[in-house]
Amino acid sequence: MTITSAPPVGGFQEVDGRRVFVHRSGSGGPAVVFLPGAGAVGLDYFGVQQGVSQFTTAVVYDRGGTGYSDPLPLPRTAGAVATELRELLRAQNIDAPYVLAAHSLGGFYAHRFSQLYPQDVAGLVWMDALHRDWDQFMPPDRHLAATERTAPDLDELERMRPALRETYTELRADYPEHIRQALIDAKVSVEWLRVGIAERTALVQLARELQAGPSIPDVPVIALTVLGDQTPSEGKTRLDAALVGSVSHGEQRILTDTVHHRLCFDRPDAVVQAVRDVIDRA
Secondary structure, three states: OOHHHHHOOOEEEEOEEEEEEEEEOOOOOOEEEEEOOOOOOOOHHHHHHHHHHOOOOOEEEEOOOOOOOOOOOOOOOHHHHHOOOHHHHHHHOOOOEEEEEEEOOHHHHHHHHHHHOOOHHHEEEEOOOOOOOOOHHHHHHHHHHHHHHOOOHHHHHHHHHHHHHHHHHHOOOOOOOHHHHHHHHHHOHHHHHHHHHHHOHHHHHHHHHOOOOOOOOOEEEEEEOOOOOOOHHHHHHHHHHHHHHHOEEEEEEOOOOOOHHHHHHHOHHHHHHHHHHHHHOO
């Protein structure tokens, strides 16, 4: 049994002949589905999932080819990821429409899901997520192509492994021990590090795929814009402002006391409140 085949909580759903990891908690609707960033997995959102599960069904999962799900060649199209997610939710008998809570790269997949199945989307929570128009708002050195080129390779991540383990341990200090240790061990494994690299290699291609389709549907949207890191703040603020301005019930909330990868750990309160508010408006 490999490190990727034994999740410490949750289980598997067969989708298109493959096992997809899924963990759900809570009850009621609309169900909230967390879409992880690149190099992240469903259980990285376990803390905010537990908060949301106090008032509705909350779902975390691993995209095919990532985390505990069965391997697949990466990168994949946003359409393939969106279709897989819809089949997963249907197989789990989780009724639509859903609130999609997307972090980082998950924003591309949430947008594609919204393009393909607008009737299945009740609202969106944009957790410092990527947007198809990223390059229009960012300076050239922060364009998607530049991000692809400057992403760390496996050798670099191998050297960073002790520091990564330390960070992962600190961020997940509140997790139940049996989940925390298994997840940290898996996240610093070569298999999972390779997956994180592979998912970051098609950002330009994914943006083009989304640009060929419609904008997000007119549903309630709350964008959490994180300004505590190195991303140009003016561009990111304008980008998320344009996103929420494209719908009837959109709101931007700016957070300056965390950074991109720490959002759900430093400010779970902000994430859970945004989810609750989108549900109230849906």
